[in-house]
Amino acid sequence: MHHxxxxxxxxxxxxxxxxxxxxGRVHGIATPFHDFAYACLKPHMGGGIAGLF
Structure with a gap:
């Protein structure tokens, strides 16, 4: 995903x-890392400006 x-x-x-x-939600298992990663990267799901980082 980084590339x-x-x-x-x-x-x-x-x-x-x-x-x-x-x-995780369906099975009652906490997934804190993936919840955080998803929240942080969600604004960029559709692509965007190359060279953002």
Whole structure:
């Protein structure tokens, strides 16, 4: 995802950390790292400005 983020491409965030978050909620398992990562990267899911970082 880092390469996609810095290149301004769409992220596979929903299929990776998003899936872990959803499955965790369904099964009552805390996923604090993935919840945090998802929240931080969600604004960039659709791609954006290359060279952001």
């Amino acid at each position: 996609d983020l810095v290149s301004g491409r769409r992220l596979e965030l929903d299929g990776l950390s998003g899936l872990v978050c959803r499955k």
